[in-house]
Amino acid sequence: MEDSVAFVEAARLEHLGYRQQLSRKLSLRDVVGLAIANVSPTMAVLLLTSGVFSIGGTFAIGADVILGVVVILISMCLAELGSMFPVAGGMYSLVRFVLPAPLAFVTLFNYLIQGVILPASIALGIGQFVKDLFPHVPLSEPMIALVSVAVAVAIGVVRVELGAYVTMAMVFVELLVLSTVTVAAWIHPHQSLFSVTFHPVYLDGSALRPVTVAMMAASLAPAFNIINGYDATLGFAEELVGGPKKLARAVITAATTAAVAIVVPLTSAVVTAPNLKAFFGAASPVIYAVESSLGPNFRIVLDIGVCIALFNSMLVYFMYFGRVFYTTGRDGLWWRWANRRVGQVNRFKAPGLCVLLLGLPTAVLLFMSQLNWLIIFSGTVTTVVYFFIGLAAIWSRVKFRHDPRPYRMPAWPIAPVVVTLFTAFAIVTQEAQYLFGEAVLAAASLACYALSRWVWRSRQATDGEADWQEDAVGG
Incomplete structure (x- = not known):
């Protein structure tokens, strides 16, 4: 039975123009676990929420609830497209098969830059928390980060099952930490859930004031980075056993799990905060709330949990x-x-060589001062990729209207329309410097597209090979 399933999956991949090279060894649980590790709920709740609290105050709860709904809608788009094109290229491959070739190149460049910036920022976070736990370690934070990158790359170049086993164990620890935080928060509540959610406030100097509609709108874009990474399920499409329907199920399961695992602890942290002024003024508001509830000694548990979460996500x-x-x-x-x-x-x-090639520029970024700008910029490129996914989900129903769909999203076209409009809004509300960075990145990707077409035309003239952009993408 397994042999026949493997044969069908290999034939489907061959129909898309690829040969089965990756080993199909992962179950649904493995792939969902890898995606949750990529989302890293512990990192999202304890670290990434700080920016949203600083902009929108307690509306961070509402922003993440809204984002959680949008994330599920995005996962429905990814599930339908991924079931049609179950290829390891993730969102880049989905855009490549559906939208014109230039947009595929823009998506790819926005996509791959995340694969360098985000691991570098995560590795530096590991360095900071390790130094906090062990201040006498005779290594600088960048050097600790470099060691963590080397270990992650070493695991990443071997069998995928090893990486899955490592991440599953660490995801269990992450969820245990978040569960402890959540339970402890509700044992010692200090704020009204109704009040902080439906009457949000922010810190203005030394006074708490109501959050304005403009502030609510401004907080949506940074909140977009908090629940992110569930699309990693698509990257393991050629290693998942069970076919495209199971891939669609994995995407939606990962996105829903991530949304719940982040929104619930985040809300709990606000409810348990004894003083909202001190909460907003803290470097990490959630850590402040947890320490206030469980005592300063619990900081060690948080540091260990964050280190595990960061390494898991980087891997x-x-x-x-x-x-x-x-x-x-x-x-x-x-x-x-x-x-x-x-x-x-x-x-x-x-794909060991590809993992190594990504690890090299990541190591270089560890020692560059511009990394902070790049980290914030990664939110813009993430939003751009999801914008193209929304467009692809709409256009695929036109371009491939007669093709079979192993999974069809319900209530089409609500999901892709909402995703497209929401991400477009998030893009236009970005600061000018990040929009300029995106324009430069898009120009570079289009230049590479033009160069690629020239190379392929030259090759076609000499040996008759076909242009993938023309045949597969319709460029």
Whole structure:
């Protein structure tokens, strides 16, 4: 039975123009676990929420509830598209099959830059928390970060099952920490859930004031980065056993789990805060609330939980984006020599070279002062990718209207329309400097697209090979 299923899955992949090289060893539980590790609820709640609290005050609860709904709608779009094109390239591959080739290049560049920036920022976070736990460690924070990158890359280049086992164990620890935080918060509540949710306030100097509608709108864009990473399920599409329907189920399960695992502890932290002024003024508001409830000694548990969460997320980023990079080699986006090497797997049936190639620029970024700007900029590029996913979910119903869909999202086109409008709004509300950065990135990707077309036309003239942009993308 397993052999027949594997044969069908290999045939489906071949129909899309690929050869089965990655090893199908992952169950639904494994893939969902990898995606949750990529989301890293502990990191999201304890660290990433600070920016939303500083902009929108306690409306962070409302912003994340809204975002949680949007995330589920996005997952429905990803589930339908992923079931049609179950390829390891993730969201890049979905755009590549549906939208014009130039947009596929823009998506790819926005996508891959996350695979370098985010692991670097996560590694530096590990360095900071390790130094907090062990201040006498004779290594600087960037050097500790470099060691963590090396360990993650070493795991990422071997069999995918090893990475799945490691992340599943760490996800269990993460959820245990968040559960403890949540239960402890409701044992010692200090704020009214109704009040902080429906009458949000923020800190203005030394006084609490009502949150305005403009502040609510401004807080949606930074909140977009908090529940993010569930799309990692798509990167393991060619290693999941069970077919496209199971892939669609994995995407929606991961997104829903991530939304609940983040919104509930976040809300609990606000309710347990004894003083909202001190809460908003803290470097990490959630950590302040937890320490106030459970005592300062619990900070050690939080530091350990955050270190585990950060390493877990970084490991999955390397595994995930390594597979996206691997797909670009099979698609022939680069020159001939590079395509042959990037589009191959190692003896462990993993895209080891691609993981290593992502690890090198990540290591360089650890020692660059511009990383903070790039971290904030990553929110913009994430939003741009999801914008294209919304468009692709709409256009696929036109372009492939007669093709079978293993999963069809309910109430179409509500989900893709909401996703497209919401992400468009999040993009236009970004600061000018980040919009300028996105314009530069888009220009660079379009220049590479033009170069790619020239290379492929030259190749076609010499050896008759077809242009993937023309045949597969319709560019």
